[in-house]
Amino acid sequence: MTTQTMNTIQAVNLALHDALAADPKIVVLGEDVADREEGGVVGVTKGLSTAFGDDRVKSTPIAEQVIIGAAIGASLRGYRAVAEIMLMNFTTVAMDMIVNHAAKLRFMSGGQTHVPIVIRTMTGSGMSNGGQHSDYLEAWFAHTPGIKVVTPSNPGDAYGLMRAAIEDDDPVIFIENLPSYWNTGPVTREVIPLGKANVAREGSDVTIVSYASMMAPALAAAETLAGEGVNAEVVDLRTIAPWDRDTVRASVEKTGRALIVHEAVKEFGVGAEIAADLADHLFGKLKAPVRRLGGAFCPVPYSKPLETAFAPSAEGIVTAVRGLIAGKDF
Numbered sequence: 454m455t456t457q458t459m460n461t462i463q464a465v466n467l468a469l470h471d472a473l474a475a476d477p478k479i480v481v482l483g484e485d486v487a488d489r490e491e492g493g494v495v496g497v498t499k500g501l502s503t504a505f506g507d508d509r510v511k512s513t514p515i516a517e518q519v520i521i522g523a524a525i526g527a528s529l530r531g532y533r534a535v536a537e538i539m540l541m542n543f544t545t546v547a548m549d550m551i552v553n554h555a556a557k558l559r560f561m562s563g564g565q566t567h568v569p570i571v572i573r574t575m576t577g578s579g580m581s582n583g584g585q586h587s588d589y590l591e592a593w594f595a596h597t598p599g600i601k602v603v604t605p606s607n608p609g610d611a612y613g614l615m616r617a618a619i620e621d622d623d624p625v626i627f628i629e630n631l632p633s634y635w636n637t638g639p640v641t642r643e644v645i646p647l648g649k650a651n652v653a654r655e656g657s658d659v660t661i662v663s664y665a666s667m668m669a670p671a672l673a674a675a676e677t678l679a680g681e682g683v684n685a686e687v688v689d690l691r692t693i694a695p696w697d698r699d700t701v702r703a704s705v706e707k708t709g710r711a712l713i714v715h716e717a718v719k720e721f722g723v724g725a726e727i728a729a730d731l732a733d734h735l736f737g738k739l740k741a742p743v744r745r746l747g748g749a750f751c752p753v754p755y756s757k758p759l760e761t762a763f764a765p766s767a768e769g770i771v772t773a774v775r776g777l778i779a780g781k782d783f
Contacts, residue, residue, distance in 0.1 A: 454641050454642070454643065455641070455642070456639045456640065456641050457639070457640050457641075457642075458637055458638065458639055458640070459608055459637060459638075459640050460608055460634060460635045460636060460637045460638075461605070461607070461608045461611045461629065461630075461633065461634050461635075461636065462495060462496060462497050462634050462635070463608070463640075464608035464609070464611040464612040464615075464640050465497050465573075465611050465612070465615055465629065466496075466497055466498065466499065466500070466501070467612060467640065467642070468611070468612045468613075468615035468616050468619075469481060469497075469498065469501060469535060469615065470500075470501060470504065471616065471642065472535075472615075472616060472619045473501065473504070473505045473509060473510075474505075476533065477509075478531060478532050478533055479509070479532070479533045479534075479535070479619060480508075480509050480510070480511070480527055480532050480533070480534050480535070481498060481501060481509065481510045481511070481534075481535045481536075481537070482510075482511045482512075482513055482520060482523060482524060482534065482535075482536055482537070483498075483512070483513055483520055483536055483537025483538065483539070483573070484512065484513055484514075484515055484520070484537065484539055485512055485539075486498040486501070486502070486510060486511070486512055486513075486537055487502040487507055487510055487511065487512040488500065488501075488502045488503045489502075489512070490512050493537065493539075494539055495575075495631075495634060497537075497573075497629075498510060498537070517538055517543050517544070517546035517547040518546060518547045518549070518550050520536050520537070520538065520547065521536055521538070521547040521550035521551055521554075521555065521570075521572065522547075522550050522554075523536075524536035524555075524570045524572075525550065525554055525555050525558070525568055525570060527570075528567070528568045528569050528570050529558075529566065529568070533569045533570070533571075533619055533620075534569075534570045534571070535570070535571045535573060535619060536570060536571070536572050536573070537572075537573045537574070538572055538573070538574045539574070539575070540574065540575060540576060540586050541574045541575065541576035541588060541589070541590050541628065542576070542585050542586055542587070542588050542590070543574075544572070544574060544590065544626075545590075551572065551594075551597075551600070551624070551626075552597050552600075554568075555568045555570060555599075555600070555624040556568075556597050556598065556599035556600045556624060557599055559599060559622075559623065560598070560599060567622040567623065568622075568623065568624050569619075569621060569622050569623070569624075570624050570625070571615070571618045571619055571621075571624075571625045571627050572624065572625070572626050572627065573627045573629065574626070574627070574628060574629070575628075575629040575630070575631045575634070576588060576589055576590075576628065576629075576630070576631060577589070577630040577631045577632050577633070577665075577666050577716065578632075578666075578716065578748075578753045578760050578763055578764050579631075579632035579666075579760065579761075579764070580631060580632055581755055581756075581757055581760060582631075582753075582755075583753065583755040584752030584753050584754070584755070585752075587753035588717070588752075588753060589628070589665070589666075589715065589716050589717035589748070590717070591604065591626070591628060591693050591694075591715075591717060591723060592717060592721060592722050592723050594626045594694065595693050595694035595723060595726075599623065599624065600623070600624050600625070600626060600694065601618070601621060601623055601624070601625045601626070601647055601648075601692065601694055601695065602625070602626045602628070602692070602693040602694040603618055603625055603626065603627050603628065603647060603691070603692050603693070604628045604630075604664045604665040604690070604691065604692075604693055605629070605665070605691065606630075606633075606664060606665050606666070606668035606669075606689055606691070607636070607638045607668070608636070608637065608638040608639070608640050609638055609639050609640045609641060609643075610645060610651070610689075610691055611629070612640045612641075612642060612643075613641075613642075613643050613644050613645030614627070614645050614647065614691060614692070615627060616644045616645075617644050617645055617646055617647050618647065620644070621647060625647070628665060630665050630666045632666065633666060633669070636669075645691070647692045647695075648692045648695045648696070648697055649691065649692065649697055649700070650688050650689060650690050650691055650692070650696070650697035650700040650701060651688070651689045651691055652686065652687070652688055652689075652700065652704065653668065653672060653687045653688065653689045654672060654675050654685065654686060654687040655686055656675070656684040656685045656686030656687070656708065657684045657686070657707065657708060658683050658684045658685060658708055658710065658778065659678075659683065659684075659685050659686070659708050659709075659710040659711070659712065659774050659777055659778065660685075660686045660687075660688060660701070660704040660705045660707075660708045660710065660711045660712070661674065661675065661685055661686070661687045661688070661711075661712050661713075661714060661770065661774070662688045662690065662701055662704075662711060662712070662713045662714070662724075662727060663687065663688070663689065663690070663713070663714040663715065664689055664690040664691065664693065664715065665715075665716065666716050666764075667714045667715055667716055667764075667765060668687070668689050670714075670765060670766055670767035670769075670770055671687050671714055671767075671770055672687055673767040674767045674768075674770035674771045674774065675687050677767065677771050678771060678774055681775075683774060683775075683778060685774060686704050686707070686708055688700060688701055688704050693723055696723075696726075696727065698730060701727065701730075701731070702730075702731065702734055702735065705731055705735055705739070705743075706735055706738055709738060709739055709740035709741070710739070710740050710741050710777045710778070711727075711728070711731055711739075711743045711744070712743075712744045712745070712746060712770070712773050712774055712777060713727050713728060713743070713744070713745050713746070714745075714746045714747070714765050714770055715746075715747050715748075715765075716747070716748050716764050716765065717747060717748055718747055718748045718749065718750050718751075719745050719746065719747030719748065719750065720747075720750050722745070722747050724745035724746075724747055725745065727743075728743040728744075728745055731743050741777050741778075741780055744773055744776070744777055746765045746769060746770060746773050747765065748763050748764050748765070749762070749763050751763070
């Protein structure tokens with residue numbers, strides 16, 4: 454299998470290109486996605502309308518409800534639509550279409566109607582984009598029956614998960630991290646099944662469960678901890694809904710300790726669901742309470758020092774794990 458080195462922008466672009474080439478019923482739509490608008494705000498769809506035509510890669514007005522409504526309509530007519538909502542905060546404009554229509558049509562039709570759409574969106578703190586452009590809102594969608602939620606942390610996963618998301622018969626929210634778009638990594642063009650986590654680092658003393666932007670600080674923290682004699686296992690969820698319970702439970706059963714880390718605010722987040730599941734199933738096998746580390750309970754600040762303090766860091770993860778090992782709070 455050929456391996457190429459590229460960044461996440463290039464990996465998602467390649468996945469869309471390969472999908473469009475393989476299936477004439479796949480369409481891409483969203484604000485500025487065509488080449489006359491330079492293939493999107495960061496160029497993720499650059500070159501696709503030239504290669505496949507404006508009918509299949511179509512720029513839309515600035516109207517999020519229209520974008521998702523059109524994608525749903527196309528899916529009901531036999532197409533598979535990839536709809537771009539430029540920033541994740543802007544999904545709020547289309548929540549009716551996403552939650553009341555895309556997520557529910559299969560259930561309300563008794564399984565007769567599928568909605569095979571992918572909603573691509575980017576987000577993430579670290580670029581001083583402010584509170585209306587930087588939120589991780591994955592918990593909203595993971596809480597909605599009928600929607601899958603995917604969060605790649607590297608270019609290889611971005612390619613493989615995008616291909617799987619397009620092939621899925623249900624709506625998928627595909628979250629791309631803006632600050633790490635330009636990080637490079639190997640891409641093999643392998644399709645990665647949805648709902649399968651990846652053990653990014655083996656360990657025996659504590660399990661760090663994370664995804665998306667927090668995988669880099671989690672792995673950096675594991676390196677620091679290794680120098681202190683603490684062997685941390687790091688699990689990348691990759692798919693948040695449905696999340697891979699078997700892999701996470703097996704890891705935590707082995708290590709006896711778990712720390713769940715995400716950039717989204719800690720309160721009412723994905724970490725709470727995972728922590729509750731681990732407490733239910735591994736209560737007698739845990740060496741310490743399951744801990745969570747998340748963003749501060751506030752909008753993402755614009756001020757650079759405050760924005761840096763908002764999200765978990767490698768140093769914060771190390772401190773939290775030290776507390777777990779010592780049986781203390783952090």
